[in-house]
Every structure is written in structure tokens, then in C-alpha cells.
Amino acid sequence: MxxxxxxxxxxxxxxxxxxxxxxxxxxxxxxxxxxxKLAIIGESGSxxxxxxxxxxxxxxxxxxxxxxxxxxxxxxxxxxxRDIGIVFQDPGSSLNPVLTIGDQVGEGARRxxxxxxxxxxxxxxxxxSRVRIPQPEKxxxxxxxxxxxxxxxxxxxxxxxxxxxxxxxxxEATSALDTIVQxxxxxxxxxxxxxxxxxxxxxxxxxxxxxxxxxxxxxFRTAELVECGDARxxxxxxxxxxxxxxxxxxxxxxxxxxxxxxxxx
Amino acid sequence: MxxxxxxxxGLSKRFAGRGRSxxxxxxxxxxxxxxxxLGIVGPSGSxxxxxxxxxxxxxEPDAGRILIDGEDWRSLSPKALRHRRGDIQxxxxxxxxxxxxxxxxxxxxxxxxxxxxxxxxxxxxxxxAELLQRVGLSADMASRxxxxxxxxxxxxxxxxxxxxxxxxxxxxxxxxxxxxxxxxGQMLELLVRLQRDEGISFLFIGHxxxxxxxxxxxxxxxxxxxxxxxxxxxxxxSDPRSDTGKALIAAIPTWR
Ligand SMILES: Nc1ncnc2c1ncn2[C@@H]1O[C@H](COP(=O)(O)OP(=O)(O)OP(=O)(O)O)[C@@H](O)[C@H]1O
Ligand SMILES: Nc1ncnc2c1ncn2[C@@H]1O[C@H](COP(=O)(O)OP(=O)(O)OP(=O)(O)O)[C@@H](O)[C@H]1O
Ligand SMILES: [Mg+2]
Ligand SMILES: [Mg+2]
Numbered sequence: 001m002x003x004x005x006x007x008x009x010x011x012x013x014x015x016x017x018x019x020x021x022x023x024x025x026x027x028x029x030x031x032x033x034x035x036x037k038l039a040i041i042g043e044s045g046s047x048x049x050x051x052x053x054x055x056x057x058x059x060x061x062x063x064x065x066x067x068x069x070x071x072x073x074x075x076x077x078x079x080x081x082r083d084i085g086i087v088f089q090d091p092g093s094s095l096n097p098v099l100t101i102g103d104q105v106g107e108g109a110r111r112x113x114x115x116x117x118x119x120x121x122x123x124x125x126x127x128x129s130r131v132r133i134p135q136p137e138k139x140x141x142x143x144x145x146x147x148x149x150x151x152x153x154x155x156x157x158x159x160x161x162x163x164x165x166x167x168x169x170x171x172e173a174t175s176a177l178d179t180i181v182q183x184x185x186x187x188x189x190x191x192x193x194x195x196x197x198x199x200x201x202x203x204x205x206x207x208x209x210x211x212x213x214x215x216x217x218x219x220f221r222t223a224e225l226v227e228c229g230d231a232r233x234x235x236x237x238x239x240x241x242x243x244x245x246x247x248x249x250x251x252x253x254x255x256x257x258x259x260x261x262x263x264x265x
Numbered sequence: 266m267x268x269x270x271x272x273x274x275g276l277s278k279r280f281a282g283r284g285r286s287x288x289x290x291x292x293x294x295x296x297x298x299x300x301x302x303l304g305i306v307g308p309s310g311s312x313x314x315x316x317x318x319x320x321x322x323x324x325e326p327d328a329g330r331i332l333i334d335g336e337d338w339r340s341l342s343p344k345a346l347r348h349r350r351g352d353i354q355x356x357x358x359x360x361x362x363x364x365x366x367x368x369x370x371x372x373x374x375x376x377x378x379x380x381x382x383x384x385x386x387x388x389x390x391x392x393x394a395e396l397l398q399r400v401g402l403s404a405d406m407a408s409r410x411x412x413x414x415x416x417x418x419x420x421x422x423x424x425x426x427x428x429x430x431x432x433x434x435x436x437x438x439x440x441x442x443x444x445x446x447x448x449x450g451q452m453l454e455l456l457v458r459l460q461r462d463e464g465i466s467f468l469f470i471g472h473x474x475x476x477x478x479x480x481x482x483x484x485x486x487x488x489x490x491x492x493x494x495x496x497x498x499x500x501x502x503s504d505p506r507s508d509t510g511k512a513l514i515a516a517i518p519t520w521r
Contacts, residue, residue: 205442
């Protein structure tokens with residue numbers, strides 16, 4: 001049984017720029033299924049982050065939007081932070097520099113789940129340890145700039161899942177994580193979907209991650225959705241030329257090296 | 266003189282405060298030759314960006330020596346440092362925070378050209394257009410601000426700015442992580458071409474072992490502030506000796 005959580009029809013978004021309107025999405029139609037893990041991959045600048053922002057209702061004010069987005073699976077548009085959590089592409093911009101990370105992670109639970117100060121703090125510490133922040137009790141009292149880039153990404157994930165949202169949108173949320181921690185975060189997200197009835201939409205340039213974590217993959221290029229389908233078939237038998245090109249340029253441990261010992265002067 | 270452009274000896278840095286103490290660098294030593302790329306991999310929080318920041322003199326280490334062309338980099342006076350800044354450039358892991366939000370992208374890239382007195386205004390304009398083109402961005406991006414472009418475009422703006430002053434060493438901290446795979450390949454080729462033409466050295470920090478292997482001559486594996494393994498890139502990635510190296514390779518997601 002599949003239930004449509006969000007239905008997107010002919011969604012177009014354009015930004016005004018000094019040199020004219022810039023189309024970020026052109027007439028995109030897509031159904032998001034409740035409880036699925038949907039990966040969004042594709043060209044840089046093809047509108048993936050714009051789609052994430054549109055879904056969360058956080059598009060820049062000057063963006064020009066056309067088309068319909070409805071949430072039959074929720075009844076009404078989701079409230080950011082409560083029903084839908086988002087992890088932005090730049091972790092630095094998700095986090096408030098003057099609040100301790102314990103307060104930031106606990107804030108969603110306090111505001112949306114009505115937890116008291118102490119309970120919210122305990123919840124924050126639990127979440128920090130779930131995203132593998134070392135010494136979570138001590139870390140809770142520290143500020144964002146005191147953490148590494150990958151730690152900030154994980155703190156942003158902890159904050160986004162604190163209120164137990166029905167939908168999580170993760171925009172390149174594991175892009176700076178080493179392979180070990182990324183695998184742990186992938187397992188955590190998997191668990192939230194399987195045991196917590198969450199729907200996961202994640203944007204990534206890591207085709208290996210998309211193929212191993214997602215149920216379905218949507219591929220974007222120059223503001224358009226070029227194909228969307230079962231993850232296995234998109235990777236093994238892509239329909240669009242662009243997807244084939246993308247897969248062909250994948251870099252793995254057997255790719256030819258670009259430099260050799262002889263280059264060094 | 267050996268061909269070392271950079272030599273680092275015994276770098277240590279501890280962050281302490283509010284009951285939380287982290288040894289971010291613990292006796293780190295290595296060197297990079299002219300025209301060489303040293304790749305750095307390691308778990309999140311292992312000290313990679315701290316190392317980069319110390320090299321750029323953005324944070325002071327507790328101990329250790331940094332020699333650039335045999336010259337003691339840490340004892341350069343502020344004036345001498347200003348003069349030499351252009352020699353070492355960096356692409357930061359979080360480009361959004363490394364740019365002034367009110368400045369246009371064109372101005373952000375032109376500033377280092379001006380400071381390092383590269384040419385006249387019209388030749389700087391030409392240099393700007395060429396830099397943007399090299400990183401695959403259209404010239405009209407110059408009039409936008411950093412938050413008005415996508416994540417991958419932002420990374421390429423940061424790369425263009427780092428290359429603007431014709432540096433001798435560029436520290437790339439997860440500098441290609443937000444690019445689609447085909448652009449990532451193109452940027453790797455651009456870096457290698459620049460290295461061949463101009464003898465630039467790179468310190469390439471990355472989380473993806475396959476990408477680091479492709480561009481690096483040698484690789485260092487870091488864990489908890491220490492270098493736990495170094496060697497030829499092929500050797501380290503095909504047969505890692507350290508537990509950390511083994512674990513990083515084993516956790517690469519497979520899909521084919
Ligand atoms: N605020 C803005 N003003 C003007 N143009 C914008 C703005 N935000 C994004 N754009 C443009 O819209 C297009 C889509 O951007 P978006 O951030 O959605 O791309 P993306 O697919 O997420 O790319 P990446 O993989 O590089 O992060 C890009 O060409 C970008 O330059
Ligand atoms: N200003 C600071 N104050 C306190 N601790 C810090 C500070 N900067 C970094 N740290 C700590 O030092 C350690 C190393 O951080 P660093 O940013 O160098 O890691 P990294 O290897 O770049 O990790 P990542 O891959 O996640 O970017 C981390 O545990 C981090 O929390
Ligand atoms: Mg994006
Ligand atoms: Mg880092």
C-alpha cells in the first residue's frame with residue numbers, strides 16, 4: 001500500500017538576479033510516498049536545494065513560485081520544525097552561533113513536545129550521542145564554532161530530528177562525513193524511517209549512498225526532473241542519458257590516478 | 266636545498282574550556298614537495314581542519330615548527346606575513362562563512378588580485394572572467410552575492426578566489442564535496458593541470474578515499490590529532506596498515 005504524503009505538480013521557481021530571472025525549477029511534478037527514503041541527485045545548480053526549501057516553506061522571499069504542492073498525507077501544510085525537519089546544505093548556517101548546542105538541539109523538543117528544561121537537556125544529550133558526538137554531556141555546553149565541520153553537520157541532524165518530525169529533509173547532510181561516520185548516520189536515518197514512521201528526503205552527490213540508502217532516486221538536471229524511479233533500476237538501468245553520464249563519471253578506488261610519482265619536482 | 270615547499274614538525278594544539286578538552290593536533294610532522302599533493306583523510310573530528318587553520322596562521326599552535334621554503338613561517342612579522350599571504354591559500358570547508366555576505370562574488374575574487382598587485386584594473390577584469398570560466402561558472406555570477414548561488418557554485422567561487430593570487434600552496438579542505446561527480450572530475454583535472462603548469466603544491470583534505478587517491482601523490486591518515494599512517498596513495502588505499510585506514514576503506518558504500 002502506498003500513500004502519497006506530498007504531491008508536487010508543475011512546480012516552477014525562479015530567482016531574480018541582476019542579469020534577469022534565473023530558473024531554479026521548471027515544471028517539476030513528483031509524488032513523495034509516506035514512509036519512503038527518497039534520494040535526490042543531480043547536477044550542481046539544478047534546483048535540489050531549491051526543492052528542499054520549497055517543501056519546507058523556507059524559500060527566499062524574492063523567489064517567484066508557480067504550481068501546486070499539497071500534503072494529502074498530512075492534511076495540511078507541514079509546520080517547519082514540528083512536522084518537517086530540515087538540515088541545510090551549509091551546517092554553519094543551520095546553527096545559531098550564540099546558543100550552546102545543547103540548547104539548540106533541545107529547543108525543538110521543548111517547543112514542540114512541551115518538554116521542560118531538564119527533560120529537553122537530557123533529550124539533547126541523548127540525541128548528541130546518537131549522532132556520535134564525543135562526550136555528549138560536555139559537548140552540550142559548547143558552542144557551534146567549537147566543533148568540526150562534520151560534527152556541525154551531525155549536530156544539525158540532531159536538532160532537525162529532535163521533535164520527531166514526520167518528514168526529514170537532509171540537504172547534503174553527510175557531505176563532509178568520513179565513510180565510517182556516514183555509515184553510522186545512514187543507519188540512524190534508516191532506523192528513524194523503519195521504527196519511527198518517518199519519511200526521508202535526502203539530497204546527495206554520493207551515488208553510492210543514494211543507491212545503498214534510498215528506496216527511490218530522483219535525478220535533476222538544469223532545473224528539471226529527468227527521471228525518478230526505484231533506486232536499483234535508476235542505478236543499474238538508467239533511462240535518461242544524463243543519468244548514464246552521471247554514473248559513468250563516478251570515481252571509485254579503481255579510477256585511474258591523475259598523478260604519478262614522476263610529477264614531483 | 267631539498268625540494269620541500271612545506272615542512273611541519275611537532276605541531277600540537279589543544280582546545281580547552283568549560284570542562285571539555287580536545288587534543289586536536291598531537292605532534293604532527295610531515296612535508297610537501299614543490300608540485301606535490303599530500304592527501305589527508307581521517308575520521309570526523311580527527312584534526313584535519315585544525316591543521317589547515319594552523320598552516321594558514323588562523324590559529325596558533327601550542328608547539329611545533331612550520332617551514333616554508335626553509336623559512337620559519339610562525340616567526341614572520343605581521344607585515345612580512347601580509348606580504349606573503351598570497352603564497353598560501355585555502356578553500357574552507359564551509360564557504361558560506363568564509364565570504365562577506367554583502368560583497369559580490371566578483372569583488373570577493375578580485376580583492377586578492379588587487380592586494381597582491383596583479384596587473385591593472387582591466388587585466389584584473391580579464392583574470393576574473395578567466396578564473397570563473399576555469400571553474401565552470403558563467404561570468405554573470407560575478408554580480409551575485411555568495412548566498413545567491415548553489416552549494417556547488419559556492420565551492421567553485423571559493424576555489425577561484427584561492428587560485429586568484431597564484432599561490433604556491435593551496436590547502437583544500439573538503440573543497441569538492443558539494444560538487445556533482447562530473448564537475449568533481451573536472452575540478453580535479455583543473456588542479457592537476459595547474460600543478461603541472463605552475464608547480465603548485467596541494468594539501469588535499471577529503472572524506473572520500475577514492476577522490477583523495479585520484480589526486481594525491483602521498484596520503485596521510487589522521488586519527489585523534491595524530492598521523493597514524495603515511496605512504497604512496499595507491500599503497501595506502503589498496504593495503505592500509507592502520508586500523509583507521511582499514512576502517513575508512515571498509516565503510517565506503519558499495520553499489521555496483
Ligand atoms: N537566492 C538566489 N538568488 C539567485 N539565484 C539563486 C538563489 N539561490 C539559488 N539560485 C540559483 O538557482 C539555481 C538552483 O540552485 P540550487 O541551490 O537549488 O541548486 P542545487 O541543485 O542545490 O545545487 P548544488 O548541488 O550546487 O547545491 C542555481 O543556478 C543558483 O545559482
Ligand atoms: N575552536 C575550537 N574550540 C574547541 N574545540 C575545537 C575547536 N575547533 C575544533 N575543535 C575540536 O577539535 C577537534 C578537531 O577538529 P577539526 O575541525 O580539526 O576536525 P576535522 O578533522 O576537520 O573534522 P571534520 O572531518 O568533521 O571536518 C574536534 O574534536 C573539534 O570538536
Ligand atoms: Mg544545493
Ligand atoms: Mg574539518
